[in-house]
Amino acid sequence: MADYFAGIDIGSTMTKVVILGDEIIATVIGPTGVEQRRLANKVMEEALSRAGIPFEDITYIVSTGYGRINVPFADKQVTEISCHAKGVSRLVPAARTVIDIGGQDSKAIRIDANGRTKDFVMNDKCAAGSGRFVEIIADCLGVPLQEMGTVSLKSKNPASISSICTIWAQQEVTAGQAKGRPIPDLVAGVHRSLADRVVRMARRIPLEKEIVLTGGGAKNAGLVAAVSHMLQTALLVPEEPLITGALGAASLGRNMVEKAIKKGISLETKKRVLDVVQIL
Amino acid sequence: MAEQKKKHKKRRTATRAAASIGPMVKEFIAGTVRAQREGAQKLAYSFIVCHHEEILRAMDVLPIWTENFAGVCGAKRDAERFLQRAESLGFSRSLCTYALCGLGFDHWREELGEMPPDAPWGGQARPDFMISTGQILCDPRAKWYQAAQQYMPDVPIYNIDLPYPLYHPDRDHREELPYYHKYIVEELKGLIAFVEEQTGKKMDYERLWERVRLSDKTWNLIEATYDLRSAIPCPMGTGDAMNTMVPINFMMATQDAYDFFLNLKQELEEKIKKKEGVVENEKYRLLWGGGLPSWFALGDFNYFNSKGAVFPAETTYRMVAPIAEMNIPKTDDPVEHLAWRWLGYWTFWYDKARQRKGGEPDVERLINYIERYKIDGVVMHEAFSCRTWHVGLIWQLHQLAKIYKPIPVLRLGKDGNKTQAWRENPSLVLESDIIDITSYSEVDTRNKIDAFIDTLESVAKSRVD
Structure with a gap:
């Protein structure tokens, strides 16, 4: 069975999810809105459905973007600077x-x-x-x-x-x-x-x-x-320029797991449950 | 506002000395209010870094540091009402917010004939006279007290002009120094005559010499104390230095300032002996490379600390340099000595800058600190209302980037052996203001700090790989 990694990027306007196996196997982009925690669950559910895998198959989840602390199921939060860098480097x-x-x-x-x-x-x-x-x-x-x-x-x-x-x-x-x-x-x-x-x-x-x-x-x-x-120079634009942060987050998640395995240490992960979040 | 103040957490300091500063500042603000009531001493609105403290102290004049009071209002998150008052008087928010805060406060105090309600730490006393200055390119300093005089027309102003030769890579500044020195001596003598007139006392030049010698001794002690911060782990960071700047800038020429640094030096030596650092696991050593801090957000230094980052050095408010290295000409006249010290301080990095092709004194100082304090990254603050500090910061970072390139370099050791070294030094520019809290976003600032820490980590990893 392949290992799967997810990256979720909650930006001010759009929320993006990437599920990564050996390649990108699913991406979802949706408007962030005010209820970030609820939306994080929703877009992740949609991404899992598109990938056709159950939630528990995701080895590690990294969140990024302004709303990165509002992702209840993320195992780790990383700044969008690091995630964009990693994501772009993977694509270009x-x-x-x-x-x-x-x-x-x-x-x-x-x-x-x-x-x-x-x-x-x-x-x-x-x-x-x-x-x-x-x-x-x-x-x-x-x-x-x-x-x-x-x-x-x-x-x-x-x-x-x-x-x-x-x-x-x-x-x-x-x-x-x-x-x-x-x-x-x-x-x-x-x-x-x-x-x-x-x-x-x-x-x-x-x-x-x-x-x-x-x-x-x-x-x-x-x-x-x-x-x-x-x-005064040509610019490169990825096919889907919105997902680089989420892709970088997923890639960094993979790196973290690989490093932990190499060092023989275990990484803590959150329970793979998409809770219903009560928003006031 | 009251609720906001209550919620604001007190900042942690690493040293006992820094923790003792708050009550000290409170006391010297309260002291000026008390002195005004008692009428025993004359009070003067004054600006820092003018090398005139010795003159004021020798003549028993109590300085009211107006920039300090504005900073206190900012740190207590209580500046907004004074800023708004100044705006209502027609002053733009884009002017120096220290000046705005002071003008708003003065207008309110003069209108009421007493301190504004709940004035921070008892408020700023009404001066007997004001000493303005247009030096170090800070234009609000020349205009601030003129504007304040609208509300205090009976309070006279003396403007002291303290220039210094500008840096030129191909010209030895020493050629011009005698001319500048003569001019500054005249300016300082003019100040003495003005203060004599205001106080009705004659200057006691022996007493002035005592104050000058005390300051010189304190300068050297500060240098020796701050040099201890190069230890690993670093025993004191810039967060604390934003407190210990108080004796440097507001208490110079007093025994209290000297004793303060004597105690601080001892405390740092003890910490070094016990290997006690600001943070438990020191990962990154940063240089506060320019810009006044956001006085209402000094807790950001603790946030850096929580990420394993510490600031062993800063250029801001370190307004001293080693006197012995200035080659000050011998003189029997304390006023002449003050003028030479002024010129020695402002031209201190000129010779070193000339030794490097394309060198510039401010950048040379940064390079010196980066090497001396083993710095991994540089942080600067662009305070939108402080043009004096703000201008040139980005250019300085560009110059630094030419030296600290993202490629390995070979270092030639004294033994003639070459070793490979990485000298890359990433930078972060924070954006906000000195006291205008509306310019600040904690979320954005900390997001930038997080990203900068990530950058430092990835640079460190590149070095290992």
Whole structure:
């Protein structure tokens, strides 16, 4: 019987689960919402169902992300920096820099050939440096979030949008609309503004190729193009850029178990039960 | 706010000396209020790091350290009401929040004609005069007391200008020193004349010399004491040093400051003998490489400790350097000596920086501490309202990264043998403020600390592999 490992990444916007055997055998992505503990159970149940294995077959579970302490069945919590590094390295072994644009924060991580973190920098103070910026503007313009990327790629003359503050940027977009600026130009301007902020933060660490973009921001082709333009280099984007944290968590879980076996020590694990969690 | 204050846990200190600081600060704040009531001594609003404590102490003037009082408000998580008051007066939150807190407090006190309700530790006394300064590039220092004078128009200000030659890699700063020295001596003499006028007393220069010699002796003692922190395990961290900065910055030129460090030195020697460290299993040694701390979140140092990390050194508030290494010219005049010491302190790292291609004094100091204290990583704090410290921190880290590269290097030993060594030194930049608690997120900060600890662990593993 193969050993299975699970990683669960509770981010501010999305919760991701990866079940890992020799390869990835199941992934689930769902919105986090307010009831993180209940959702953790739900997405894990869904992942087990997709993998077609019972819960007790999971050898080790690692949780990560902002809500990592809210996973009642996790055997270990690891920071998202370490998990993203490991996950990206597994998918793109040549990666040396990870830029992750999430819903609530963005980060840049320098990694080595083994997927170990060498340095990192995070922005968590301001929505203008995270995916939330694009969400707010999408809402303001009435453009579905998932279409923002393709809309912006139609732009011939991106608008100049302040990168200082989401609220001011929103006002600038509204003013731009009133002046009749085409929506693709406004959206492209918003992407450039976010990219500028992210790249300025990322440059605090030495950026070494290959550079991999992950997180919800990596699903936005317009934003990827803007970041690539600012960095003057091509970026690699994994097929599913949202799962790198959860994948890294599962991989680190495997490493921990292998190390423990090598050293002849046993690792404590939680009872494999998906309890009903009472949320007030 | 009251509930928030009650919930806030008291920080653990590693040394008895650091634990004794709270009551000490409380007493010197209460002491200024008492002195004002009794009217026996003149009180002066003052800024730290001006090398004028000796002059004030020799003339029996009690300094009111306005930056310290703002820090106390922050540490007690009671600054917000003073910040909001200053904002309502038209001051922007993006100005120095020490200044904002002080201005808000002053305005309130002057409006009431008494201390604001529940003023932290009895409140900040009304000064007889104010000594401002625009040195060390801290622009709020030049403007703070001018602004405060709006609410205390009867309180005079003396502005003391203390420049020092800027670093230039290709120019020996010694060529310019006599010019700077002459200017600073005039500034200090001007201060003496001002204080004589305000107190109605003449300066006793023998007494001033005594104070200066006491300070010099204390400087050397502090250096010797802090050097003990290079021991493994480290007996005292930066968390404690944020307490022991009090005698360095607010009590210099007093016997109490000297005795404090004598006791601390003895305590550290005992700890070293017993191999007693700040943390039980010391894993990582970190350098607090720049930035004032968040006074309301000093518990974060305990959080670092809980992860096996300790800070044997910091650049912040270590406002002393070994006097013997400064080559201060001999003089019979204590004012001239103060001016030479000022210049000696601010140019202390210039020669060392010049020896390294592309060197810079602030970075040179970091390198020196990294080597001397066997540092594994550097932590800095960008306090949004403190431009003086904030500017240049990231650049300094970039410069450091050029030296501490993520590749093995060969070290040439004195015996001529080469050994392979890893010198990589990861860094963490925390973001918040000195006293504005609204800028702080404990969850985010600790998440960053967790990630930094992971990074240190993975760097350590790479070295083993």
